[in-house]
Amino acid sequence: MYRLTLIIITLITSHVEAQIEQTQYQTGMEKAFALWQENKTEDAVNLFERIASAEKENWLPSYYAAQVLIIDGFSKLQDAKKIDAQLLRAQDFINNATTISKDNPEILVMQAMKHTVYVASDGAKYGMVLAPKVSQLYEKAYKLDAKNPRVTLNRAEWNIGSAKYFGQDTKPFCKEFDKALELFVNFKPESKFHPNWGKERIEEMIASCKE
Numbered sequence: 001m002y003r004l005t006l007i008i009i010t011l012i013t014s015h016v017e018a019q020i021e022q023t024q025y026q027t028g029m030e031k032a033f034a035l036w037q038e039n040k041t042e043d044a045v046n047l048f049e050r051i052a053s054a055e056k057e058n059w060l061p062s063y064y065a066a067q068v069l070i071i072d073g074f075s076k077l078q079d080a081k082k083i084d085a086q087l088l089r090a091q092d093f094i095n096n097a098t099t100i101s102k103d104n105p106e107i108l109v110m111q112a113m114k115h116t117v118y119v120a121s122d123g124a125k126y127g128m129v130l131a132p133k134v135s136q137l138y139e140k141a142y143k144l145d146a147k148n149p150r151v152t153l154n155r156a157e158w159n160i161g162s163a164k165y166f167g168q169d170t171k172p173f174c175k176e177f178d179k180a181l182e183l184f185v186n187f188k189p190e191s192k193f194h195p196n197w198g199k200e201r202i203e204e205m206i207a208s209c210k211e
Helices: 002-037 041-054 060-073 080-100 105-121 123-144 149-165 171-186 199-210
Strands: none
Touching (some): 002 041, 041 060, 041 080, 080 105, 105 123, 105 149, 123 149, 171 199
16 A cells, blocks of 8 residues: 555655746747847847757757747848857757757758758858758758648748859749748647748748749
8 A cells, every 4th residue: 555655655756846847848949039039139048048958859949039030040141150159059059959959940941941041141152052952951951841831941942042043944943932821821830939930921922933
């Protein structure tokens, strides 16, 4: 009877502790997203990093820390030093996320986006080296999950950018944005914190294609 009672108490305690940990994780993630929305970039990244340190088997905090830095990098294309420092830090987060979740299409997209910031900042310096890598990353992500709307969106946007650069017709790639929007409508993230971004960008690209 004593052993049974001890087992029950242990199970209840473990369950309660797990609930507390989950609540702390949820609260932390929500606060980090709120900071990001308030354009408090550094605070958001630092909080995602702290959550990643606590959630060692969870790739999402590192993924979002990298995303915040990468998205912000697109606004600093004229500042080579800031971009380089920022993207090196983003790469550390990408590496951490990849260690936890290998061959993850979402992380591959983020890696490609990070390279794209470099290319956009200095095409002459980074284009020849990184452009092929970006294409390879999107093709790999597409093979892994062709139904992921962010994969289809970013792959098509990259292909359009490349087509414009080489003076090629971009219309064939515009159809991919319609496909991405359809995929987005039917896409269901694994949890409230799994990537679910991209709809607004898809709609922007669809409108751009019609101009």
